[in-house]
Amino acid sequence: GRHKDQQRSSGFHYQGLSFDQESLHIFAGLCAVDNPKHVEEMLKALQANGLSCTRMGAYKPRTNPYAFQGHGKSCLPWVFDLAGKYGIKVVAMEVTHESHMQEIDQALADAGKPCGVIMQIGTRNTQNFELLKAIGRQNTYPALLKRGFGITLNESLNAAEYLASEGNNQVIFCLRGMKSEFGAPHRNMVDFAQVPTVKRLTRMPVCIDPSHSVGSRDVAPDGVLELCHATAQGVLAGANMVLVDFHPAPTKALVDGPQALTLNELEPFLKDMEIARKAY
Ligand code: PEP
Numbered sequence: 203g204r205h206k207d208q209q210r211s212s213g214f215h216y217q218g219l220s221f222d223q224e225s226l227h228i229f230a231g232l233c234a235v236d237n238p239k240h241v242e243e244m245l246k247a248l249q250a251n252g253l254s255c256t257r258m259g260a261y262k263p264r265t266n267p268y269a270f271q272g273h274g275k276s277c278l279p280w281v282f283d284l285a286g287k288y289g290i291k292v293v294a295m296e297v298t299h300e301s302h303m304q305e306i307d308q309a310l311a312d313a314g315k316p317c318g319v320i321m322q323i324g325t326r327n328t329q330n331f332e333l334l335k336a337i338g339r340q341n342t343y344p345a346l347l348k349r350g351f352g353i354t355l356n357e358s359l360n361a362a363e364y365l366a367s368e369g370n371n372q373v374i375f376c377l378r379g380m381k382s383e384f385g386a387p388h389r390n391m392v393d394f395a396q397v398p399t400v401k402r403l404t405r406m407p408v409c410i411d412p413s414h415s416v417g418s419r420d421v422a423p424d425g426v427l428e429l430c431h432a433t434a435q436g437v438l439a440g441a442n443m444v445l446v447d448f449h450p451a452p453t454k455a456l457v458d459g460p461q462a463l464t465l466n467e468l469e470p471f472l473k474d475m476e477i478a479r480k481a482y
Contacts, residue, residue, distance in 0.1 A: 212405035214371060216292065216344050217318040218291065219291060223407055223440075226443070226444075229257045229444065229446070230248060230253060230257070230447075230471075232455075233461075234262050234455070234456050235258050235273055235277045240451070241258070244449070245284055245285065248288065248468075255293075256294070258293050259296055260273055260277050261297055263298050263326050264457075269457075279313060282310060287316075291318060294445060295319050296322040296323070297322065300337075307343075321337050322345075323345060323348060325348040325350055325378055325414075328349060329361055331361075334347075335364060339370070341369055348376045348411070355396060359403060374408070377436070379392050388417060388418070389415065389418065390417065392435075393415070394415070394436035397410065398439055408441055408442050408443070409442065409443035409444065410445070411446070413461045414458075426474075427467075433478075437478035438481055448467075449463075
């Protein structure tokens with residue numbers, strides 16, 4: 203059970219939403235923006251399910267230089283237009299370079315600011331201190347910092363301090379699993395038991411990314427996707443945000459199709475999370 207008197211107030215407001223250690227926001231969406239049809243189908247499904255946040259990858263940090271690198275700034279105008287059309291308030295979007303933040307800023311202004319954007323810093327860039335300082339130097343856009351996949355938790359929390367020390371007080375910390383052979387067959391060793399730990403050690407809201415942690419659509423003997431079990435565990439542990447990959451046609455996804463949930467799975471996924479949240 204929770205000790206209510208021990209709750210600590212912190213966090214921030216963005217686009218009319220409260221992000222703190224008590225709130226819970228679902229950022230379901232595309233790992234990588236591919237085409238307007240898929241983005242529109244995705245956003246339509248979110249709206250139909252009452253969701254107003256999404257994840258959309260335009261700048262993709264790929265292991266293989268010959269793999270699809272994301273559409274970059276060219277897709278921003280239509281992505282933001284569609285976000286506005288479907289009532290999306292906040293888009294989580296990874297940036298791998300400071301200039302991407304400026305491109306997003308410009309595209310949002312050109313589109314008439316239909317939505318807000320959270321600047322996502324990926325696990326490959328957790329200790330990219332110059333990127334952290336650049337995102338830390340502004341407070342217009344909140345930051346979502348992924349934990350580093352191969353460094354200690356404390357080192358990742360120190361990286362978050364770079365954002366804060368430069369002046370950005372709108373920071374969310376994201377658990378996304380650790381690279382480890384011991385975690386296999388999962389893509390990464392799922393680390394959602396550390397949700398309460400990060401909340402205890404810091405004042406940041408804590409996000410979980412079950413898609414990049416589990417990395418597959420494998421089904422447990424009870425008929426539930428292991429990815430959904432992991433999500434429920436993280437929500438039950440008090441997660442404040444869930445970043446999760448969906449795709450209208452996972453086999454056609456240009457990045458990480460094998461871990462994407464289908465649009466038909468959105469409603470049952472949300473129902474499961476509601477149960478986990480009630481049990482928190
Ligand atoms: C992502 O969320 O799209 C991503 C690349 O995640 P990570 O940085 O955790 O690998």
